Amino acid sequence: MNYERYYVCDLLNGEGVRVTLFVTGCPHACPGCHNPSTWDRKAGRPFTDEVRERLLDLCATHDGLSLSGGDPLHPANREAVGELCRLFRARYPDKDIWLWTGYRHEEVAELDVLRFVDVLVDGRYRRELPTSKPWRGSDNQRLIRLRR
Ligand code: SF4
Numbered sequence: 001m002n003y004e005r006y007y008v009c010d011l012l013n014g015e016g017v018r019v020t021l022f023v024t025g026c027p028h029a030c031p032g033c034h035n036p037s038t039w040d041r042k043a044g045r046p047f048t049d050e051v052r053e054r055l056l057d058l059c060a061t062h063d064g065l066s067l068s069g070g071d072p073l074h075p076a077n078r079e080a081v082g083e084l085c086r087l088f089r090a091r092y093p094d095k096d097i098w099l100w101t102g103y104r105h106e107e108v109a110e111l112d113v114l115r116f117v118d119v120l121v122d123g124r125y126r127r128e129l130p131t132s133k134p135w136r137g138s139d140n141q142r143l144i145r146l147r148r
Helices: 049-061 078-091 112-116
Strands: 002-010 018-023 064-068 096-100 119-122 142-145
Touching: 002 049, 018 049, 049 064, 049 078, 064 078, 078 096, 078 112
Parallel strands: 018 064, 064 096, 096 119
Antiparallel strands: 002 018, 119 142
16 A cells, blocks of 8 residues: 555544544546545555554554545555554554545445444545535535444
8 A cells, every 4th residue: 555645633634633644546536536646556655564653653642543545445455454443443442543435335334444443434525515514525425433
């Protein structure tokens, strides 16, 4: 898996103060996408074990981890994202994971990685459906609390 960037002390991608990772690789090609530079899964830099450990360390002083992109559930990203989430959960059982995907929940509900995700924001971005709902880019997208 590759990633484009990550933010620390992020207040915009989920509740509280978060570490947010933007992976590359997205198969959805939504018209009007704000992050087309993340579509190519070979774009960005390799998400090495060292980067993963650095992110996990940063999470110690934040409320949770947010995963965006790109699509963290692109088939090529599922294994690495699953391992990141598994390690996060083991280390921080009281913190949460938010994940944004262009897939609908029904399409990915059986994926192992979702066992670790607290909040899923699902669905492709549809610019013809503007929204004022927090944390969503268009009105069709749902915020689904999977845990707690
Ligand atoms: S799912 Fe997100 S990153 Fe992928 S094309 Fe749609 S808006 Fe862009």
